[in-house]
Amino acid sequence: MKNYLLFLFSMSSLIALSQSRKIPTDTTVVTTHNTTIKGINFSYTATTGTQPVWNKKDEPIATLYYTYYERTNIKNRANRPLVISFNGGPGSASVWMHIAYTGPKVLNIDDEGYPIQPYGVKNNPNSILDVADIVYVNPVNTGYSRMIENKKGELPKRETFFGINADIKYLAEWINTFVTRKNRWESPKYIIGESYGGTRVMGLANELQSKQWMYLNGVILVSPADYKLYATSQPVYSALNLPYFTAAAWYQKVLPPTLQQKDLLDILPESETYAIQTLMPALAKGGFISENEKLEVAKKMAYYSGLSETAILQNNLDIPTSFFWKELLRNKTGQTIGRLDSRYLGIDKTETGDSPDYSPELTSWLHSFTPAINYYIKEHLNFKTDVKYNMFGDVHPWDRRNNNTREDLRKAMAQNPYLKVLVQSGYYDGATTYFGAKYTMWQVDPSGKMKDRFSFKGYRSGHMMYLRHEDLISANDDLRAFIKSSLSKGKSAKY
Numbered sequence: 001m002k003n004y005l006l007f008l009f010s011m012s013s014l015i016a017l018s019q020s021r022k023i024p025t026d027t028t029v030v031t032t033h034n035t036t037i038k039g040i041n042f043s044y045t046a047t048t049g050t051q052p053v054w055n056k057k058d059e060p061i062a063t064l065y066y067t068y069y070e071r072t073n074i075k076n077r078a079n080r081p082l083v084i085s086f087n088g089g090p091g092s093a094s095v096w097m098h099i100a101y102t103g104p105k106v107l108n109i110d111d112e113g114y115p116i117q118p119y120g121v122k123n124n125p126n127s128i129l130d131v132a133d134i135v136y137v138n139p140v141n142t143g144y145s146r147m148i149e150n151k152k153g154e155l156p157k158r159e160t161f162f163g164i165n166a167d168i169k170y171l172a173e174w175i176n177t178f179v180t181r182k183n184r185w186e187s188p189k190y191i192i193g194e195s196y197g198g199t200r201v202m203g204l205a206n207e208l209q210s211k212q213w214m215y216l217n218g219v220i221l222v223s224p225a226d227y228k229l230y231a232t233s234q235p236v237y238s239a240l241n242l243p244y245f246t247a248a249a250w251y252q253k254v255l256p257p258t259l260q261q262k263d264l265l266d267i268l269p270e271s272e273t274y275a276i277q278t279l280m281p282a283l284a285k286g287g288f289i290s291e292n293e294k295l296e297v298a299k300k301m302a303y304y305s306g307l308s309e310t311a312i313l314q315n316n317l318d319i320p321t322s323f324f325w326k327e328l329l330r331n332k333t334g335q336t337i338g339r340l341d342s343r344y345l346g347i348d349k350t351e352t353g354d355s356p357d358y359s360p361e362l363t364s365w366l367h368s369f370t371p372a373i374n375y376y377i378k379e380h381l382n383f384k385t386d387v388k389y390n391m392f393g394d395v396h397p398w399d400r401r402n403n404n405t406r407e408d409l410r411k412a413m414a415q416n417p418y419l420k421v422l423v424q425s426g427y428y429d430g431a432t433t434y435f436g437a438k439y440t441m442w443q444v445d446p447s448g449k450m451k452d453r454f455s456f457k458g459y460r461s462g463h464m465m466y467l468r469h470e471d472l473i474s475a476n477d478d479l480r481a482f483i484k485s486s487l488s489k490g491k492s493a494k495y
Contacts, residue, residue, distance in 0.1 A: 023144050023387045025063045026052055031382055032072075035104050035123055037130040043072045044104065044129060048381045050144070051178060053170050061156040064174055065144035067094075067381065068135040068182065069104060078186035081132035081217070081483050084175060086139070088196030088225060090167065091395040093143040094136040095373045096365075097194055097222070101466040102128050102476065103136070105380070107372050112343070113467030115368035121376050126476040131483055132190070135178065139167060141393030144385060163399025164227070168203040169211075175204075176212045188487055190218040192479075195432055195463065198224025199405050202444075205419065206408035215416050215493075218486045219409065220479065221423045223463045225432045226440040227403050235318040239280040242304055244433040245324060246271040248342035249306030251428055252328060256303055264427065264460065271304045272435060283317060321430050322355035336360065341462025342428040361462065366391060410444050413453060417493045420453045420486040424475055426465040427458055434458050455482065 028049035035044065048067040052060035074080050085102065087094045100107050105121040128134065138145040140161040147155045160166060179185055191208075193201035198221040208214040229237060249255045250264050259267050282289055282297045289297075298312045305312070305319070306328055312319060325342070329335050334351045338344035338361035346360030370391055377383050413419045423441050425434035441454050457478045459465035466472045 021386050023063060023065070023146050023385060024050055025060050025148060026050060029381065029383050031380070033104065033380075035125075035127070035129070037104075037125055037127050040130060042130070045070050045072060046104075046381055048377065048383045051174065051181070052148075053140070053174055054177075055156070059150070060148050061150075062140045062147045062161065062170075063145065064140065065138045066135055066178070067098065067103075067377075068133070069129055070133045071129055077184070079188075081188045081190060081487070082179075082184050083128065083132045083134045083190045083192055083483075084178075085134055085136045086171075086191070086193045086197040086200055087142075088194050088198070088200070089142070089392060089395065090139075090162070090196045090200075090398050091142060091393050092195070093373075093389065093391055093393070094138050095143070095369055095389075095391060096464055097192070097466075098136040099369070099373055099376060100464065101222075101472070102134055102192075102479065104129050105376060106472070107368050109368050109467065111469040113341075113364075113461070113464070115364060119368060119371035119375065121372055121380070124472075126473050128476055128479050128483070131480050133184075133187075137171070137174070139171065139395075141395055142390050143393075144387050144389060145393075146387070158397075159399065162395045162397065163401070164199065164203065164403050164405065166399065167200060168207045168405075171200070172204055172207040172212050172214075175208065176214065179214065185214075188217040189214065190220060190483065190486075191216060192220035192222060193224070194222040196225045198222070198432070198437075198440075199227060199403070202405035202409040205412035209412050209416060215418065216412070217418050217420070217488070218482060219412075219419065219421045220482065221421065221437065221440075223425050223429055223432045223465070224423065224437050224440060226406070226436065227400055228406055228443075229436055229440060231400065231403070235283045235286070235316075236280055238318050238320075239275045239283055240436045240439055241319065241321055241324075241430075241433055242275040242279055242301065243268055243271040243435040244321075244342075244427070244430055245305035245307070245319070247427040247434075248324075248337060248430060249304075249328060251343055252306070252332075252337065254306035254328060254332060259303070268427070274300060274304060275435065279317075287316075289317075320354070325356050325430060326353055338362075338430070338462065340429060340431045341426065341464070341467075342430050343462060365464070365467075406440065406444050410450075413445070413450050417495055418486070418488060420482070421455070422478070422482045423454070423456045424465065424478065425456070425458055426462040426471075427460060429463040429465075431463055 030047050050063040053062040055061045087096050104127045106124040108120045191201040298309045301312050302309045336346040336356035339359045341361040344361035348357040425437045459471040461468040461471045
């Protein structure tokens with residue numbers, strides 16, 4: 001008996017050692033669900049799983065984890081829009097918009113977006129699933145997406161995936177395969193990207209059109225990150241931060257009374273005008289600005305930002321956003337404010353310093369999102385694996401060279417009269433500011449001939465505006481209206 005038990009123990013040990021923690025290369029799990037959106041009850045299927053990325057030899061070199069929601073009982077799928085959804089990072093999973101914005105389930109959070117227990121999800125009565133099917137895509141090393149070893153046990157080169165242009169290229173190929181497998185070539189198509197996903201979908205618009213011959217009806221930029229703007233290192237562009245400073249200071253109630261007593265949307269146009277017409281030219285003069293003009297600008301910046309004139313002058317009128325997050329409440333409560341959402345407050349070890357110790361909004365979000373997505377995938381979508389779900393994955397070094405995504409979007413729009421663009425931003429986002437997003441929108445088409453095909457929507461929240469319940473409703477309604485307005489409705493694609 002003892003020998004038999006020893007044999008069983010040895011065999012179980014060998015089995016355990018022979019197992020490896022790997023994600024399947026090509027697999028699907030389908031579940032059926034029911035929901036009520038905008039007062040209408042209907043059923044839908046959720047298909048979750050992995051689909052390969054192929055190399056030129058038609059060998060799998062990676063597999064991407066995705067979740068695809070499809071409303072059932074649709075008589076004509078050719079008229080049914082398909083939305084392809086990405087988050088950003090780079091290196092972020094598609095979890096954020098998936099279970100907090102457009103999907104059929106949303107987090108258990110309070111009305112302002114803060115974590116509550118028990119963690120989990122609930123029905124989203126504002127999802128756009130009533131008007132469009134949606135697929136949430138996780139790029140390589142995010143979510144459950146992973147690179148695949150070849151026969152020699154070697155992983156593909158990292159530069160195959162990790163860079164602005166590499167990312168766009170392989171994702172466009174993957175989308176082609178997905179659309180073909182799901183028989184969605186006839187459908188109107190939209191791509192939506194949040195944060196770095198904004199850069200991604202600007203580039204994808206042209207890559208899909210020029211290399212995959214796939215034409216879109218809409219591109220949606222949610223709190224877009226534009227590295228054409230951030231990578232300049234030119235102080236003149238910091239002028240674009242002033243309206244965000246105004247918004248965050250207004251929310252934290254530290255503006256002068258003449259501004260504080262007004263509504264936010266009444267004061268932002270003032271700050272925007274000052275930023276473009278006065279602050280930007282002043283910063284362009286650098287150290288050769290006159291002393292009188294420098295003092296005058298510092299005074300007005302203090303008026304619009306809630307910072308002291310002294311702090312502004314000490315920074316030569318060029319205020320780093322990290323300094324703003326540390327400085328704004330330094331002499332009031334001693335707390336820091338959030339980077340991605342400046343409604344959130346943090347507590348640093350010391351009140352001194354030039355930047356916060358951590359991002360209070362991000363820790364809050366990870367607090368609620370991480371348990372929810374892990375629970376939801378396993379218990380609701382029935383996808384089981386021991387592989388870790390990467391909220392943020394290792395995608396570095398990330399190659400930012402040859403960033404032509406603004407021009408890519410312009411070319412795609414010029415060549416496709418159907419294509420329209422919606423930009424959504426939160427006023428309290430200090431990472432990808434709403435005014436920076438407006439600036440990007442203005443720069444895409446210098447001719448101005450396509451400006452009527454752009455639209456901008458702002459919200460009284462931060463980077464993930466949809467975490468605030470009021471904005472979850474309005475932002476989804478804006479998406480719904482954009483999708484409906486950009487359908488062809490029988491009109492030819494011509495100028």
